[in-house]
Amino acid sequence: MINLASRDVLHGWGKFLFTGVGLGLLIGATLTMGGVFRGMVDDGQVLIDNSGADLWVVQQGTLGPYAEPSSLRDDVWRGIAGIEGVAETGNAAYLTIQMAHNGKDTRVMIVGIEVDRPNRPGAPPYLIAGRPILQGHYEAIADERAGLKLGERVKIRRHDYTVVGLTRRMVSSSGDPMIFVPLKDAQEIQFLKDNDALVNERARTAANPAFNRPGVPGLLEAAQASATQARSVNTVLVRLTPGTDPATVANEIQRWKRLTAYTRAQMEDILIAKLIATSAKQIGMFLVILAVVTAAIVAFIIYTMTLAKVREIAVLKLIGAKNRIIAGMILQQSLALGIIGFLVGRIAAGLWGPAFPKYVLLLPGDAVAGFAIVLTICALASSVAIRAALAIDPAEAIGG
Amino acid sequence: MDRVDKMDNIPAIKLSGLKKRYGTGDAAVDALKGVDMTIWPGEVVGLVGPSGSGKSTLLKCLGAVIEPTAGRMELAGDVIYEDGWKIPDLRALRRDRIGFVFQAPYLIPFLDVTDNVALLPMLAGQDNASARKRALELLTALDVQHRAGAQISQLSGGEQQRVAIARSLANHAPIILADEPTAPLDSERALTVVRILNDLAREYRTAIIVVTHDEKIIPTFKRIYHIRDGKTHEEAGEGRSI
Numbered sequence: 001m002i003n004l005a006s007r008d009v010l011h012g013w014g015k016f017l018f019t020g021v022g023l024g025l026l027i028g029a030t031l032t033m034g035g036v037f038r039g040m041v042d043d044g045q046v047l048i049d050n051s052g053a054d055l056w057v058v059q060q061g062t063l064g065p066y067a068e069p070s071s072l073r074d075d076v077w078r079g080i081a082g083i084e085g086v087a088e089t090g091n092a093a094y095l096t097i098q099m100a101h102n103g104k105d106t107r108v109m110i111v112g113i114e115v116d117r118p119n120r121p122g123a124p125p126y127l128i129a130g131r132p133i134l135q136g137h138y139e140a141i142a143d144e145r146a147g148l149k150l151g152e153r154v155k156i157r158r159h160d161y162t163v164v165g166l167t168r169r170m171v172s173s174s175g176d177p178m179i180f181v182p183l184k185d186a187q188e189i190q191f192l193k194d195n196d197a198l199v200n201e202r203a204r205t206a207a208n209p210a211f212n213r214p215g216v217p218g219l220l221e222a223a224q225a226s227a228t229q230a231r232s233v234n235t236v237l238v239r240l241t242p243g244t245d246p247a248t249v250a251n252e253i254q255r256w257k258r259l260t261a262y263t264r265a266q267m268e269d270i271l272i273a274k275l276i277a278t279s280a281k282q283i284g285m286f287l288v289i290l291a292v293v294t295a296a297i298v299a300f301i302i303y304t305m306t307l308a309k310v311r312e313i314a315v316l317k318l319i320g321a322k323n324r325i326i327a328g329m330i331l332q333q334s335l336a337l338g339i340i341g342f343l344v345g346r347i348a349a350g351l352w353g354p355a356f357p358k359y360v361l362l363l364p365g366d367a368v369a370g371f372a373i374v375l376t377i378c379a380l381a382s383s384v385a386i387r388a389a390l391a392i393d394p395a396e397a398i399g400g
Numbered sequence: 401m402d403r404v405d406k407m408d409n410i411p412a413i414k415l416s417g418l419k420k421r422y423g424t425g426d427a428a429v430d431a432l433k434g435v436d437m438t439i440w441p442g443e444v445v446g447l448v449g450p451s452g453s454g455k456s457t458l459l460k461c462l463g464a465v466i467e468p469t470a471g472r473m474e475l476a477g478d479v480i481y482e483d484g485w486k487i488p489d490l491r492a493l494r495r496d497r498i499g500f501v502f503q504a505p506y507l508i509p510f511l512d513v514t515d516n517v518a519l520l521p522m523l524a525g526q527d528n529a530s531a532r533k534r535a536l537e538l539l540t541a542l543d544v545q546h547r548a549g550a551q552i553s554q555l556s557g558g559e560q561q562r563v564a565i566a567r568s569l570a571n572h573a574p575i576i577l578a579d580e581p582t583a584p585l586d587s588e589r590a591l592t593v594v595r596i597l598n599d600l601a602r603e604y605r606t607a608i609i610v611v612t613h614d615e616k617i618i619p620t621f622k623r624i625y626h627i628r629d630g631k632t633h634e635e636a637g638e639g640r641s642i
Contacts (some may be wrong), residue, residue: 001513001523001528002515002522002528004510007510010510011509183600311506312506312508314507314508315502318463318494318500319494319500319523319567320492320494320495320520321491321495321523322491322523325523394494395466396466397500397502397506398456398460398500398502398577
C-alpha cells in the first residue's frame with residue numbers, strides 16, 4: 001500500500017518543512033526553558049559538590065549560608081574540629097556583589113576561603129589555569145564566566161586583586177560566577193565598614209554614655225576597636241572522616257555548640273527544593289503553557305492541512321479507502337511534523353543555549369522525555385483533524 | 401466468454417420504484433419519486449435533466465453514497481438495497497464494483513499518474529507490483545502510458561480525465577458513474593472522452609451512466625434517461641457514431 005502521508009509531505013515538502021521549522025523554534029524555546037530549570041538545579045548541585053563539605057555549620061536557626069544570612073565567629077571551628085568524626089574544617093564567607101570590569105558591571109559571588117593549605121573545604125576543587133592562592137591577601141581565583149584573565153588585576157571594593165587561577169562551573173545558586181579570595185579579605189569586604197562609616201560610628205559610640213563612662217577608662221577605646229574588626233564568617237564547612245554518619249555529627253554540633261548543622265541531603269533540599277521552588281513553579285507553569293500552545297498550533301496546522309484536502313479525502317472515501325487509512329495519513333503527518341519540529345527545536349536549543357547568561361543544561365533524558373511528549377501532543381492534536389476528516393461526506397466528490 | 405455471456409443476461413443496474421426523501425414533515429422534499437431504470441453490461445447510457453431534477457441524488461444513490469428511502473436497487477444481479485435494507489459494507493461495494501468519473505478529474509495531487517490508478521487495487525488488497533501493472537495496462541489502453549510517472553499537475557485537462565477513467569476501471573468495476581465528465585473539455589476532447597467510454601464499455605462489458613448537460617455528446621447515446629421532478633422516462637437516443 002502506498003504511504004499517503006509521506007507522498008503528501010513530499011509533494012509539498014517546502015511548506016511542510018517551513019511549518020516544521022516554525023514549530024521547531026517553539027519547541028526549542030520549550031526545551032530551553034526546561035534547560036534553564038535544569039541549569040538552576042545544577043548550579044545548586046555544583047555549589048554543594050564543589051564546596052567539598054559533608055556538613056555546613058551555620059548560625060543557629062538559619063538556612064544559611066546560601067539561602068539566608070548566617071554569621072558565626074571565625075573561631076568556632078576550633079570546637080567543631082574536636083568532635084569525633086570531623087576530619088577537617090574550613091571557614092567560608094560568601095558575598096554577592098556587583099563588580100565593575102571592562103566598563104560594565106558583572107555580578108559575582110565573592111567566596112572567602114582559608115588559604116593556609118590546599119584543599120581546605122570551600123576551596124575550588126580544580127583549576128583550569130594558573131595556581132592556587134598562596135598569599136594571605138589580594139590574590140584571587142575566578143570562574144571563567146566572570147570574564148577575567150590570568151594575571152589580570154581587578155578592583156573589588158577597596159583593593160586590587162591579582163587573578164592567579166581560573167576555574168570552571170564554580171557558581172552561586174543563582175548562577176553568578178565565583179571569585180575566591182583569602183578569607184581575611186572576604187571578611188573585610190563583607191563586614192568591615194568604610195572609613196567614613198567608622199568615623200561616624202566612633203563619634204556615635206563616644207556620644208553614648210553607656211560606652212563613654214568617666215569612671216571606666218579604656219571602655220570607649222575597646223568599644224571603638226571592636227567596630228574595626230571583622231571576625232565573622234558565614235559558615236564552617238566540615239569534612240568528615242570516611243564512614244562517619246553526617247547526621248550524628250550534625251546532631252552533636254547542634255547539641256553542644258548551639259549552632260545549626262546541615263548534612264548534604266539537607267543542603268540539597270534547601271538549595272534545590274526551597275531556594276528555587278518558586279522559580280521552578282514559574283518555569284513549570286511556563287512549560288505547561290508552551291506545551292498547550294504547541295498542541296494548539298500543531299492541531300491548527302494539521303486541521304488546516306486536512307481541510308485543504310477535503311476533496312481528496314472525499315474521493316478517497318468514495319473509492320473505498322477505509323477510515324483507518326485516512327486517519328493514519330493524518331496521524332503520520334502530525335507525527336512527522338512533531339519529529340521535524342523536535343529535531344529543529346533540539347538543534348536550536350543546543351545552538352542558542354550557551355548564549356544565555358545563565359547555565360542552560362540540556363539533558364539527554366529530558367530530550368527523550370521531550371520527544372515523547374511532542375509525539376503525544378502531535379498524536380492528540382491530530383485527533384481534531386481526524387474527526388474532521390472522518391466527517392467528510394464522500395458525496396462531496398460528486399458535485400456536493 | 402461464458403461468464404461474460406452470463407453476465408450480459410443480468411442487468412448491470414436495475415432500479416425499481418427507487419425513492420429518496422430529504423427531511424421530514426413539512427420540510428420533506430421528495431427528490432426521487434419512484435425511479436425505474438435498467439442498464440445492461442456494455443451500455444453507455446445518458447442521464448439528462450435540468451438542475452434540481454434529481455440527477456445528483458440518483459447518482460449518489462447509484463454510487464452507494466446515500467441511502468434511498470424506498471424501492472429496490474440491484475447491481476449486477478445483487479440486491480444492494482430494498483425498502484430499508486442495505487448491504488452492510490457500502491464502502492467495499494464502492495471500491496470493488498463501482499467506478500467514478502467526475503466533472504473535474506479529482507485525482508490525488510500528491511500521487512503520480514500510475515499510483516493514482518494503482519491506488520484503487522491497492523485499497524482492495526492487491527500488492528503494489530500487481531496494482532501498478534494493472535494501472536499501466538489501463539494507462540496504455542487509454543493512451544496516456546507515456547505520462548505514467550508524471551505528476552498530476554503536469555497533465556493537460558484531457559489527460560487528467562483519461563487517468564480518472566483509468567482509475568474508475570482499475571478494480572474491474574462492472575458499473576461506471578460519470579458525472580459531467582466532459583464539462584471542462586472542448587468539443588474535440590469531449591468527444592474523445594465519450595469515444596473512450598464507449599470503447600471501454602464494449603471491451604470490458606462495463607455499464608456506464610453519463611450524467612450530462614453537454615449538447616455535443618447527448619446525440620452519441622443510444623439510450624437516454626430523462627429525469628424531471630424526481631421521475632425518469634426513457635427514450636431512444638440518436639446513437640451517433642463518433
